[in-house]
Amino acid sequence: MQPTHVGPMDRSYRFADIEADVQQRWAEADAFRVARDDREKFYCLSMFPYPSGKLHMGHVRNYTIGDVISRYKRMCGLNVLQPMGWDAFGLPAENAAIKNGVPPAKWTRENIAAMRDQLKQLGFAYDWSREIATCDPSYYRWEQWLFTKLFEKGLVYRKESVVNWDPVDQTVLANEQVVDGRGWRSGAIVEQRAIPQWFARITDYADELLDDLDKLDGWPDAVKTMQANWIGRSTGLEIDFAVAGHDAPLTVYTTRPDTLHGATYMALAADHPLVAAAADADSALAAFVEECRAGGTAESELTTREKKGYRLPVDAIHPLSGDKLPVFAANFVLMGYGTGAVMSVPAHDQRDWEFAKAYDLPIVSVIADDNGVPGDVSEAAFVAKGPLVNSGEDDGKDFDTAFNDIADRLEARGVARRKTQYRLRDWGLSRQRYWGAPIPIIHCDECGAVPVPEADLPVVLPEDVTPEGAGSPLPDMPEFVNCSCPKCGKDAKRETDTFDTFMESSWYFARFTCPDADAMIDDRAHYWMPVDQYIGGIEHAILHLLYARFFQKLMRDVGLAQADEPFKALLTQGMVLKDGAKMSKSKGNTVDPQALIETYGADTVRLFSMFAAPPDQSLEWSDAGVEGAHRFLHRLWRLVATHVEAGIVAPAATAEGEAAELRRKLHETIAKVGDDVGRRYTFNTAIAAIMELVNALGRIDDTPSAEWQAVRQEALEAIVRMLAPITPHVGDQLWRALGREGLLLDAEWPVADEAALVRDTLTLVVQVNGKVRARIDVPADADRDTVAQTALAEPNVVRHIEGKDLKKTIVVPGKLVNLVV
RNA sequence: GCCCGGGUGGCGGAACUGGUAGACGCGUCGGACUCAAAAUCCGAUUCUGGUGACAGAGUGCGAGUUCGAGUCUCGCCCCGGGCACCA
Numbered sequence: 001m002q003p004t005h006v007g008p009m010d011r012s013y014r015f016a017d018i019e020a021d022v023q024q025r026w027a028e029a030d031a032f033r034v035a036r037d038d039r040e041k042f043y044c045l046s047m048f049p050y051p052s053g054k055l056h057m058g059h060v061r062n063y064t065i066g067d068v069i070s071r072y073k074r075m076c077g078l079n080v081l082q083p084m085g086w087d088a089f090g091l092p093a094e095n096a097a098i099k100n101g102v103p104p105a106k107w108t109r110e111n112i113a114a115m116r117d118q119l120k121q122l123g124f125a126y127d128w129s130r131e132i133a134t135c136d137p138s139y140y141r142w143e144q145w146l147f148t149k150l151f152e153k154g155l156v157y158r159k160e161s162v163v164n165w166d167p168v169d170q171t172v173l174a175n176e177q178v179v180d181g182r183g184w185r186s187g188a189i190v191e192q193r194a195i196p197q198w199f200a201r202i203t204d205y206a207d208e209l210l211d212d213l214d215k216l217d218g219w220p221d222a223v224k225t226m227q228a229n230w231i232g233r234s235t236g237l238e239i240d241f242a243v244a245g246h247d248a249p250l251t252v253y254t255t256r257p258d259t260l261h262g263a264t265y266m267a268l269a270a271d272h273p274l275v276a277a278a279a280d281a282d283s284a285l286a287a288f289v290e291e292c293r294a295g296g297t298a299e300s301e302l303t304t305r306e307k308k309g310y311r312l313p314v315d316a317i318h319p320l321s322g323d324k325l326p327v328f329a330a331n332f333v334l335m336g337y338g339t340g341a342v343m344s345v346p347a348h349d350q351r352d353w354e355f356a357k358a359y360d361l362p363i364v365s366v367i368a369d370d371n372g373v374p375g376d377v378s379e380a381a382f383v384a385k386g387p388l389v390n391s392g393e394d395d396g397k398d399f400d401t402a403f404n405d406i407a408d409r410l411e412a413r414g415v416a417r418r419k420t421q422y423r424l425r426d427w428g429l430s431r432q433r434y435w436g437a438p439i440p441i442i443h444c445d446e447c448g449a450v451p452v453p454e455a456d457l458p459v460v461l462p463e464d465v466t467p468e469g470a471g472s473p474l475p476d477m478p479e480f481v482n483c484s485c486p487k488c489g490k491d492a493k494r495e496t497d498t499f500d501t502f503m504e505s506s507w508y509f510a511r512f513t514c515p516d517a518d519a520m521i522d523d524r525a526h527y528w529m530p531v532d533q534y535i536g537g538i539e540h541a542i543l544h545l546l547y548a549r550f551f552q553k554l555m556r557d558v559g560l561a562q563a564d565e566p567f568k569a570l571l572t573q574g575m576v577l578k579d580g581a582k583m584s585k586s587k588g589n590t591v592d593p594q595a596l597i598e599t600y601g602a603d604t605v606r607l608f609s610m611f612a613a614p615p616d617q618s619l620e621w622s623d624a625g626v627e628g629a630h631r632f633l634h635r636l637w638r639l640v641a642t643h644v645e646a647g648i649v650a651p652a653a654t655a656e657g658e659a660a661e662l663r664r665k666l667h668e669t670i671a672k673v674g675d676d677v678g679r680r681y682t683f684n685t686a687i688a689a690i691m692e693l694v695n696a697l698g699r700i701d702d703t704p705s706a707e708w709q710a711v712r713q714e715a716l717e718a719i720v721r722m723l724a725p726i727t728p729h730v731g732d733q734l735w736r737a738l739g740r741e742g743l744l745l746d747a748e749w750p751v752a753d754e755a756a757l758v759r760d761t762l763t764l765v766v767q768v769n770g771k772v773r774a775r776i777d778v779p780a781d782a783d784r785d786t787v788a789q790t791a792l793a794e795p796n797v798v799r800h801i802e803g804k805d806l807k808k809t810i811v812v813p814g815k816l817v818n819l820v821v
Numbered sequence: 822g823c824c825c826g827g828g829u830g831g832c833g834g835a836a837c838u839g840g841u842a843g844a845c846g847c848g849u850c851g852g853a854c855u856c857a858a859a860a861u862c863c864g865a866u867u868c869u870g871g872u873g874a875c876a877g878a879g880u881g882c883g884a885g886u887u888c889g890a891g892u893c894u895c896g897c898c899c900c901g902g903g904c905a906c907c908a
Contacts, residue, residue, distance in 0.1 A: 049908090090908065092907080092908085163906075164906075174906040174907065177906085222825055222826060225824080226902095229823090230903090230905090232824095298904075299822090300903090300904055303904090304822050305822090424905090425905070427905080428905075431906065433906085501908075538826080540903095541903070542824090543903085543904090575902080611833090611834095612834080613834065616826095618827085620832080622832075622846095622847070625846065625847055628846050631861095634861095635861095638861095680837070684833095684834070685834095688834090688844065689845080692844075698862095764841095765840080767841085769888075770888065807888085808888060812840055815841085816840055816841070818888055820888045820889090
């Protein structure tokens with residue numbers, strides 16, 4: 001190929017024009033619309049945003065990571081699906097409505113339009129034809145449909161459950177709206193109030209959700225550990241303690257029946273029936289129960305409260321010794337967990353120990369330490385397992401033997417059962433809010449709770465409503481509430497609670513594969529699912545990801561889905577910080593992506609977001625760092641312009657002498673960047689390596705030989721392609737400046753030339769007693785003895801081993817020599 | 822309180838499998854260009870001592886394993902995420 005003359009290239013990098021042009025080119029080519037074909041697929045999904053108004057830096061970071069992976073996989077030849085949508089139901093829309101008098105529907109849709117525009121400015125390669133907004137009836141109708149299927153299968157049910165009740169505003173509060181036990185608006189002390197709510201039987205799937213974690217090779221161990229601990233499968237013993245003077249026993253669950261001999265008291269939840277019965281005759285106890293009800297329902301609040309109890313006028317009977325045990329009502333035992341009663345072994349449980357100290361209850365150590373004497377419980381509980389002591393016939397037994405012997409004896413008497421229990425609780429689906437998907441149930445005096453028939457779905461949420469203050473407006477809307485029973489036809493009332501918004505985010509990934517399906521999902525999901533790479537914040541490690549996994553299994557079990565798990569690989573991105581703290585309006589340390597896009601362009605914002613930190617760590621935002629990223633793009637632009645002015649040539653395929661060294665650097669970089677982008681997802685180190693290569697290229701003479709020119713052409717083409725996923729706009733422009741046809745996004749990802757990587761000498765480090773004393777150059781094929789002899793000949797090495805015995809010589813091939821004296 | 826992470830120069834970070842601590846970028850200092858400034862380019866930049874070659878110290882703190890530890894083990898401290906109605 002002869003040098004081609006291309007018209008003079010503008011020497012300055014005009015990002016605004018370039019980005020608009022390139023985005024137009026993509027639009028004209030409809031470049032991101034995808035469909036099933038014969039190629040291997042890759043489904044890359046970033047967690048969709050709540051449409052809060054405008055993008056923040058966390059979004060920019062999240063979506064840039066997803067876009068880089070998507071574009072890289074596309075250049076590798078895969079059929080890449082990357083969709084985007086809106087998690088459009090939620091509390092902020094109602095708050096905005098109260099504040100500004102705007103209907104949540106209008107507010108939400110305006111925010112969506114604004115944020116969609118921003119995403120387009122950033123140049124993300126989304127197939128916008130698949131866009132979903134979860135507040136559209138065409139979307140939520142299918143989760144209403146699934147709910148009715150689950151109702152038929154008995155997988156949803158109604159039970160009483162406590163909520164945060166604001167007695168002044170007369171409304172239910174979210175945990176977020178409870179600050180220090182008080183309502184955020186009224187300032188009133190929040191009370192726990194039990195109301196009937198719908199639940200999904202996620203505990204029926206607890207074993208599968210736990211066991212399938214082992215299949216998720218592409219998930220971070222930290223997330224799998226958190227989910228496993230959250231599910232919290234344990235094997236233990238359910239034990240009945242007789243109560244003196246009562247027929248009904250107190251049933252408790254324990255994972256440590258080996259410590260049963262050390263049980264010295266019992267603790268009951270404040271709303272346990274036995275407590276309620278006693279409170280009728282004791283006004284002080286009734287006051288204590290009332291006090292336990294004050295404050296929010298968040299677990300963090302309940303478990304950090306000062307532990308308080310109230311002695312009940314009953315005694316339990318120890319099932320082994322027959323001793324009487326005092327029974328307390330306690331504020332740290334919760335009715336919703338297990339049986340609402342616990343046996344307390346203060347010697348071997350820290351919480352029980354603290355309570356026993358406060359209430360002067362006996363602490364009996366029944367587990368021996370390593371020295372065979374009862375564990376020391378003077379300063380704290382002794383929680384380790386060990387042989388039993390002070391345990392009568394069970395003395396000396398280890399944990400397993402004691403567990404089994406005690407279980408066998410109690411089971412034989414019919415007062416205990418071996419039981420597998422979970423920490424995981426069923427998923428409460430009901431919310432007493434307006435801006436959510438209506439729960440498709442009709443309450444009939446005759447027939448009870450009746451699911452809305454499929455033909456009547458969706459139950460559409462009225463949208464021309466502006467909540468004005470506390471509480472959902474739905475119960476006050478007769479046109480919504482009044483209806484007839486689908487079973488008997490009599491007058492009935494519609495359920496006015498809406499779904500938890502985790503419902504919508506638990507299946508959107510599947511809907512993206514077939515957004516226009518006339519069913520929840522259709523067989524297109526079988527091609528695209530599971531998601532090959534899911535990307536989102538670590539804050540979703542438990543709840544969202546667990547519910548989504550649960551929904552995938554539910555959809556499979558109603559015959560819609562094939563995959564057992566929705567997300568093959570997961571990347572949890574870190575937070576974006578400014579001045580060491582999470583960006584927030586209240587701290588005044590926010591950075592607006594929009595202003596940055598306007599000042600520096602999308603490519604600079606994308607580049608800095610990827611360069612500043614590895615994706616899974618927190619990222620410290622730096623305006624100066626953004627300048628640096630911008631400078632780099634200017635430098636690259638000028639480098640290409642200079643090259644193009646000298647003349648475009650065919651890229652080199654081989655080189656000699658110094659040009660060969662540059663070419664080796666090029667192919668080492670290609671190998672490293674391919675590994676960093678394709679396997680490690682460490683985009684920061686990939687960019688650093690490309691910067692090094694650009695620096696090396698910048699050092700060559702401006703008017704080089706034909707050989708230099710060819711190597712430079714080869715290098716620039718590779719650099720532009722390696723940067724293509726990160727800075728796609730400037731890349732596309734430079735790709736054509738270098739004389740290449742077609743869109744850069746369909747160019748092939750560069751592959752390293754093994755022949756260019758060969759080295760004939762290596763530099764090794766020489767250590768004496770682990771300290772670096774010299775560096776030596778040796779032939780790449782030198783044997784150990786040669787290497788050792790070369791090392792021993794170094795003057796500075798000689799100085800450090802003189803007069804000492806050489807005890808050991810360690811040679812690590814290609815790395816170092818360590819001489820031990 | 823419980824579960825899960827993280828802590829490396831002035832700053833963001835690199836060191837992937839136990840093998841040269843500080844790549845790359847920012848900042849700072851010095852120089853070139855300019856009447857001058859900006860921009861750009863070149864050089865220096867962990868700390869201490871030394872003109873220097875070099876030497877000593879150094880990855881939150883304290884122990885340990887190893888020829889060798891930022892990396893592995895144990896115990897602490899601090900920061901962050903989650904805790905079921907924020908999303």
